[in-house]
Amino acid sequence: MDKKIGFHMTVEEFRQQGRKVVDWIADYYQNIESFPVLSQVQPGQIRASLPTEPPFKGESFEAILQDVNRLILPGITHWQSPKFFAFFPANTSGPSILGELLSAGLGVQGMLWATSPACTELETHVLDWLAGMLVLPDKFKSNSRGGGVIQDSASSASLTALLAARERATAFQTNQQGSDGRLVAYTSTQAHSSIEKAVKIAGLGVKNLRLIEVDDRFAMQPEALARQIRLDRQTGLIPCFVSATAGTTSSNALDPLPEIGRICRQEELWFHVDGAMSGTAALCPEYRYILEGLELADSFCFNPHKWMFTNFDCDCFYVADRETLIHTLSILPEYLRNKASESGAVLDYRDWHIPLGRRFRSLKLWFVLRYYGIEGLQYHVRQHIKLAQTFAGWIQEDARFELAAPAPLNLVCFRYKGSDEQNQKLLERLNQSGDLYLTHTILKGGFTLRFCVGQTLTEERHVVQAWQKIQETAVSL
Amino acid sequence: MDKKIGFHMTVEEFRQQGRKVVDWIADYYQNIESFPVLSQVQPGQIRASLPTEPPFKGESFEAILQDVNRLILPGITHWQSPKFFAFFPANTSGPSILGELLSAGLGVQGMLWATSPACTELETHVLDWLAGMLVLPDKFKSNSRGGGVIQDSASSASLTALLAARERATAFQTNQQGSDGRLVAYTSTQAHSSIEKAVKIAGLGVKNLRLIEVDDRFAMQPEALARQIRLDRQTGLIPCFVSATAGTTSSNALDPLPEIGRICRQEELWFHVDGAMSGTAALCPEYRYILEGLELADSFCFNPHKWMFTNFDCDCFYVADRETLIHTLSILPEYLRNKASESGAVLDYRDWHIPLGRRFRSLKLWFVLRYYGIEGLQYHVRQHIKLAQTFAGWIQEDARFELAAPAPLNLVCFRYKGSDEQNQKLLERLNQSGDLYLTHTILKGGFTLRFCVGQTLTEERHVVQAWQKIQETAVSL
Numbered sequence: 001m002d003k004k005i006g007f008h009m010t011v012e013e014f015r016q017q018g019r020k021v022v023d024w025i026a027d028y029y030q031n032i033e034s035f036p037v038l039s040q041v042q043p044g045q046i047r048a049s050l051p052t053e054p055p056f057k058g059e060s061f062e063a064i065l066q067d068v069n070r071l072i073l074p075g076i077t078h079w080q081s082p083k084f085f086a087f088f089p090a091n092t093s094g095p096s097i098l099g100e101l102l103s104a105g106l107g108v109q110g111m112l113w114a115t116s117p118a119c120t121e122l123e124t125h126v127l128d129w130l131a132g133m134l135v136l137p138d139k140f141k142s143n144s145r146g147g148g149v150i151q152d153s154a155s156s157a158s159l160t161a162l163l164a165a166r167e168r169a170t171a172f173q174t175n176q177q178g179s180d181g182r183l184v185a186y187t188s189t190q191a192h193s194s195i196e197k198a199v200k201i202a203g204l205g206v207k208n209l210r211l212i213e214v215d216d217r218f219a220m221q222p223e224a225l226a227r228q229i230r231l232d233r234q235t236g237l238i239p240c241f242v243s244a245t246a247g248t249t250s251s252n253a254l255d256p257l258p259e260i261g262r263i264c265r266q267e268e269l270w271f272h273v274d275g276a277m278s279g280t281a282a283l284c285p286e287y288r289y290i291l292e293g294l295e296l297a298d299s300f301c302f303n304p305h306k307w308m309f310t311n312f313d314c315d316c317f318y319v320a321d322r323e324t325l326i327h328t329l330s331i332l333p334e335y336l337r338n339k340a341s342e343s344g345a346v347l348d349y350r351d352w353h354i355p356l357g358r359r360f361r362s363l364k365l366w367f368v369l370r371y372y373g374i375e376g377l378q379y380h381v382r383q384h385i386k387l388a389q390t391f392a393g394w395i396q397e398d399a400r401f402e403l404a405a406p407a408p409l410n411l412v413c414f415r416y417k418g419s420d421e422q423n424q425k426l427l428e429r430l431n432q433s434g435d436l437y438l439t440h441t442i443l444k445g446g447f448t449l450r451f452c453v454g455q456t457l458t459e460e461r462h463v464v465q466a467w468q469k470i471q472e473t474a475v476s477l
Numbered sequence: 478m479d480k481k482i483g484f485h486m487t488v489e490e491f492r493q494q495g496r497k498v499v500d501w502i503a504d505y506y507q508n509i510e511s512f513p514v515l516s517q518v519q520p521g522q523i524r525a526s527l528p529t530e531p532p533f534k535g536e537s538f539e540a541i542l543q544d545v546n547r548l549i550l551p552g553i554t555h556w557q558s559p560k561f562f563a564f565f566p567a568n569t570s571g572p573s574i575l576g577e578l579l580s581a582g583l584g585v586q587g588m589l590w591a592t593s594p595a596c597t598e599l600e601t602h603v604l605d606w607l608a609g610m611l612v613l614p615d616k617f618k619s620n621s622r623g624g625g626v627i628q629d630s631a632s633s634a635s636l637t638a639l640l641a642a643r644e645r646a647t648a649f650q651t652n653q654q655g656s657d658g659r660l661v662a663y664t665s666t667q668a669h670s671s672i673e674k675a676v677k678i679a680g681l682g683v684k685n686l687r688l689i690e691v692d693d694r695f696a697m698q699p700e701a702l703a704r705q706i707r708l709d710r711q712t713g714l715i716p717c718f719v720s721a722t723a724g725t726t727s728s729n730a731l732d733p734l735p736e737i738g739r740i741c742r743q744e745e746l747w748f749h750v751d752g753a754m755s756g757t758a759a760l761c762p763e764y765r766y767i768l769e770g771l772e773l774a775d776s777f778c779f780n781p782h783k784w785m786f787t788n789f790d791c792d793c794f795y796v797a798d799r800e801t802l803i804h805t806l807s808i809l810p811e812y813l814r815n816k817a818s819e820s821g822a823v824l825d826y827r828d829w830h831i832p833l834g835r836r837f838r839s840l841k842l843w844f845v846l847r848y849y850g851i852e853g854l855q856y857h858v859r860q861h862i863k864l865a866q867t868f869a870g871w872i873q874e875d876a877r878f879e880l881a882a883p884a885p886l887n888l889v890c891f892r893y894k895g896s897d898e899q900n901q902k903l904l905e906r907l908n909q910s911g912d913l914y915l916t917h918t919i920l921k922g923g924f925t926l927r928f929c930v931g932q933t934l935t936e937e938r939h940v941v942q943a944w945q946k947i948q949e950t951a952v953s954l
Contacts, residue, residue, distance in 0.1 A: 005934065006856055007848075007852070007853030007854075007857065008570060008571070008933060012503075014499070014571040017575060018502070018578075021578050021579055022491070022495030024582070025491070026488045026492045026495070029488055039595070043590070045594070045598075046598035047601065054606040054609070054851060055846075056852055057852055058848050058850035058852065058853045059847045061571075061575075071595075072595045073595075074595070075593065075594040075596075076593050077594070079583075079592075079593070080583070080584045087586075090584060090585075090586045092581065092582075093485060093486060094485070094486030094490065094495075095541070096581070097491075097581045097584075098498045100578070100581040101495075101499075101578045102545065104573070104578065105501070105505060105569075106553060106557070107556050107568075107574075107789070108554060108556045109789065113520070114515070114554065117552040118518075118552025122523065122549065125523075132530070133531060152834070153832035153833060153834045156831055163678060174677075175677040175682065176684055177682045178656050178658035178659075178680055179655050179680035180658055193809070193813070197806065197808050197833075200806075201636075201678065201679065202678065203643075203651065203680015203681070204680070205652065205653055205656075206652060207653055207654055250811070305834070309485075311836075312584070313832075333727075334727070334918050335726055335918045343520070345521070346520045354632060354674070355629050355630035355790075356630060356632045356670075357790065358789075363549075366541075367541055370532055371535050371536065371538060372484050372535050373531075373532045373534045373535035375484070376535045379483055383483065428816075439812060441811050442811045450812070
């Protein structure tokens with residue numbers, strides 16, 4: 001890119017424009033509180049502002065960047081706003097953004113060890129670090145029979161776990177012969193929808209997914225699981241997979257992993273633990289209890305792209321037996337053969353997930369771990385949990401509101417003591433104000449508001465302001 | 478990020494460090510030709526240089542960036558080097574890198590329209606632009622019954638197409654009841670390994686994948702396909718999916734899409750066309766012929782992250798009937814319900830692929846299309862093809878070498894006229910030199926070198942140097 005080659009950007013232009021984009025992002029974060037959190041555009045509005053046809057002649061980078069302000073920004077829902085309390089966090093950070101930038105600049109493909117050894121080895125290394133930081137069982141580390149890999153999402157991680165479970169249960173014959181409609185998977189009624197999606201994709205069929213009843217705290221009932229497994233075996237079905245959740249999306253319920261794990265060991269089922277958001281809490285010794293029972297699991301995932309200051313995508317997926325996983329997903333066309341792979345001395349991560357290609361995602365994770373240190377990450381996790389707990393306290397002290405579920409960590413489910421319609425109206429008015437963004441769920445049949453604290457920049461004042469706004473708006477109902 | 482909050486990077490530090498990373502990348506591209514293309518490290522070498530434990534105290538960003546040079550760079554295989562002729566290109570560009578940076582900075586989740594309308598609408602818009610630029614049939618545009626979406630890879634796109642095919646063939650009953658081992662998929666013996674992987678994942682089983690014979694040019698034989706479909710129907714199986722390739726990975730063979738398409742229409746099979754690398758060539762009218770027959774297809778994909786200056790991941794996947802796709806993959810938990818989705822006025826891309834979460838990938842694609850314009854993209858595609866054709870000419874003129882397959886576009890398969898061992902040795906010596914990077918395949922049983930021209934910075938001099946090196950090294954055999 002040193003001299004002008006054809007239509008490419010020169011190195012000098014890249015330096016100049018790169019600075020402008022860095023400054024654009026810095027300015028964005030300086031002004032982020034001024035934007036309505038939830039985008040206020042109407043369907044079709046963004047498209048209507050864009051030219052129908054692509055340009056024949058190239059345009060200046062300045063013109064493009066100006067259009068980001070003019071055309072794109074109104075259509076952004078500001079996930080990085082400190083006033084974002086919806087869904088789950090997707091928090092990012094300076095070191096992560098710059099790690100992603102560097103990865104894009106290097107532009108390597110990490111499908112095989114040989115196609116960039118650092119991409120594979122740094123990933124293995126950083127996932128081992130994280131296994132230590134979360135005090136995962138040793139079997140999940142790469143110096144045992146297991147190991148970790150970065151997936152795009154917990155959805156893909158769950159699917160990958162299910163596929164390995166399917167193959168283990170059928171001696172790798174489903175890969176060869178196809179499904180036969182007899183394999184059964186289990187999760188709770190409160191589990192993430194990705195398990196249903198995985199069961200469809202993997203050819204088990206929804207009729208072979210058992211949604212196990214939960215207790216009053218929305219946690220899976222182990223006796224119900226054990227009962228259902230027995231029933232299924234009696235009818236000639238083949239139970240193969242249980243997915244438990246450490247912090248459900250809906251209400252942050254913590255499934256009883258030790259009890260579920262013991263059933264899985266006894267029944268020889270693959271035990272997957274989904275800790276997508278809440279797994280991060282285990283960085284702090286006082287919250288490590290949420291992963292108790294993991295020593296009985298076959299696989300585990302959590303998402304630094306949710307609550308560990310690492311931009312999407314970055315799901316960390318661990319297996320206790322990497323050979324089963326690799327055997328499940330491996331393909332070996334001639335054009336990918338190479339000496340290093342055949343030596344057996346290296347890992348080729350293409351066999352650990354669905355896509356073949358993969359970018360250098362461990363770079364940003366490495367940046368985050370080093371920049372914050374264990375100390376920094378623990379500090380911010382504790383801050384978020386403290387703010388959520390403060391908020392939960394306010395809900396409990398105010399007679400007009402009630403908690404709708406236990407709030408063990410950073411998610412508070414609550415209701416205005418009124419009708420579902422009133423709660424729905426409350427949510428809509430809050431979100432339309434642009435002053436904060438919440439989402440909802442249904443718990444025990446009732447419309448419930450979810451308040452999730454986890455954005456990078458959220459401080460006490462944002463939670464205070466949110467609570468004031470909620471109170472004011474409730475008065476207007 | 479304005480003032481120091483806990484351990485986060487401040488806005489001012491982000492500005493400073495951001496400039497340093499931009500400069501790092503600029504310097505990297507200025508020096509890129511000085512690195513051995515294929516990393517020369519030994520297995521385990523990178524890991525051995527990293528500290529066993531993560532830091533408790535955070536470190537300075539300067540220290541981290543210095544370690545990229547010291548610890549990471551030796552383990553990089555330089556995909557962006559102009560001397561990279563291996564596998565397929567994964568070319569990137571200044572506008573794309575900066576688009577990725579901006580996307581990381583915004584940090585939005587595009588799983589639903591409402592979670593950032595611009596993320597969905599820009600994607601739909603840019604994919605419609607590209608449909609026009611490649612002269613795709615109108616049915617693939619969003620104003621018809623079809624539409625485009627960005628997937629992470631052609632592997633995922635093929636899997637997604639197969640799943641939709643599976644459900645269409647069984648009236649959406651496989652999702653419910655599970656596979657029954659009777660569905661059959663078809664592709665050629667030369668197709669990408671991702672089709673085999675998809676057939677395993679989707680529960681069809683490899684025994685239900687038919688690898689159809691190819692002709693002398695490595696293109697699928699339509700009569701063999703028709704014959705096999707008849708045979709399978711006779712034995713009570715249910716043919717459902719054909720994947721043809723516009724430019725195979727191994728040798729760039731072009732399957733006869735019109736003939737295959739007619740068979741698929743007649744037999745009512747889902748017809749997927751994989752144009753992962755070569756689809757980009759259709760930007761130029763003189764190469765548009767490679768996609769003739771696409772009007773008979775149900776789905777199509779190509780990868781701007783291969784040969785269109787857009788960094789990974791960015792696969793563009795088109796379907797002619799989006800309702801079938803959405804019906805196949807849709808899940809609707811309460812916590813994702815929202816007014817916009819229920820109005821039916823918007824697309825929610827979470828239902829178009831396997832993961833739920835998705836980042837703002839259309840931003841970089843928009844940057845590339847606008848910065849280069851149609852003119853710029855056409856220019857560079859033509860340059861790459863011209864350079865490959867020049868190289869093919871040299872092979873043909875040199876009595877010591879021979880072409881091993883037709884070279885219609887930017888990939889040249891060739892052999893040194895000698896033993897397989899000699900060709901293998903030639904490949905190893907070339908790659909160990911660090912002066913260029915090639916990979917191989919097997920064609921008609923013979924070890925074959927692949928020379929693929931497509932990196933952003935490759936100019937005539939790099940191809941000339943590569944050819945000189947190949948000749949010199951051949952002499953030493």
